[in-house]
Amino acid sequence: DIQMTQSPSSLSASVGDRVTITCRASQNIINFLNWYQQKPGKAPRLLIYSASSLQSGVPSRFSGSGSGTEFTLTISSLLPEDYATYYCQQSYTTVTFGGGTNVEIK
Amino acid sequence: QVQMVQSEAEMKTPGASVEVSCKASGYTFTSYAINWVRQAPGQGLEWLGRITTHNGNTKYAQKVQGRVTMTTETSTSTVSLELRSLRSGDTAVYYCARERSQGGTHFDSWGQGTLVTVAS
Numbered sequence: 001d002i003q004m005t006q007s008p009s010s011l012s013a014s015v016g017d018r019v020t021i022t023c024r025a026s027q028n029i030i031n032f033l034n035w036y037q038q039k040p041g042k043a044p045r046l047l048i049y050s051a052s053s054l055q056s057g058v059p060s061r062f063s064g065s066g067s068g069t070e071f072t073l074t075i076s077s078l079l080p081e082d083y084a085t086y087y088c089q090q091s092y093t094t095v096t097f098g099g100g101t102n103v104e105i106k
Numbered sequence: 107q108v109q110m111v112q113s114e115a116e117m118k119t120p121g122a123s124v125e126v127s128c129k130a131s132g133y134t135f136t137s138y139a140i141n142w143v144r145q146a147p148g149q150g151l152e153w154l155g156r157i158t159t160h161n162g163n164t165k166y167a168q169k170v171q172g173r174v175t176m177t178t179e180t181s182t183s184t185v186s187l188e189l190r191s192l193r194s195g196d197t198a199v200y201y202c203a204r205e206r207s208q209g210g211t212h213f214d215s216w217g218q219g220t221l222v223t224v225a226s
Contacts, residue, residue: 001168032210036151043201043216044143044151050209087151091211094167095141095153 002026002090006098012106019075021101023088028068032092035064035073038100039084047086048073078103108132110202110217117223123190126220128202135183136160139205141213142176142187144198152198156205157185192224 003026013019023033031051036044046055048064051071061076075082083105088098113127128140142154155166157176164176175188189196200220203213 034210034212036213043203043219044213045216046212046214049206049212049214053209055214089151089212094165095211097143097151097153100150 004098010102012104014106017078021073023071025069029090029092033071034089036087037084108215112217112220115221125188126200127186129184140185141203143201146198197224
């Protein structure tokens with residue numbers, strides 16, 4: 001299976017900060033990379049698919065980039081409702097998820 | 107709107123089996139595959155497998171292969187996951203998720219989750 005490694009595993013940020021989360025794949029996955037947001041007690045929510053396509057209804061402060069083995073999720077200006085855990089997921093082969101990045105209040 | 111409604115929480119003893127159901131609405135059921143993902147307490151997401159709803163074809167994760175069966179019932183727009191020979195490590199919230207395939211597989215709608223607790 002393809003291993004997905006997210007960094008950092010957690011971060012502290014203030015409202016208004018620009019936040020960047022990285023996801024690295026153990027092999028080339030082209031652009032078969034998706035990002036999800038999960039809040040405590042809730043199901044994950046799709047944010048970005050195909051590395052950089054914004055899911056319908058997701059605010060434009062979220063963006064994704066990258067290809068091959070390195071990908072990033074950027075939140076341009078953090079809002080209170082963005083405090084959550086973020087997961088990357090590859091679909092180049094059998095689906096695997098990254099370990100998650102917990103975004104906490106600073 | 108698209109909705110995925112799952113069955114209620116279950117408590118099972120080791121060695122037992124559990125069945126979790128997921129009823130879809132708001133779209134053409136047979137047009138999308140359904141995947142199952144679980145999350146152990148305080149842990150990340152783990153993909154368990156998928157079922158194509160128009161023909162029942164399945165693909166399972168190696169970790170649960172042999173213990174898991176996914177089925178679909180088009181008359182009620184419901185998919186089910188059965189997990190057998192339960193062990194404590196199967197304690198998790200189980201999610202169903204609708205699969206979109208444009209630009210690679212991603213999951214655009216999720217059920218609310220079903221907590222399965224395995225304890226003696």
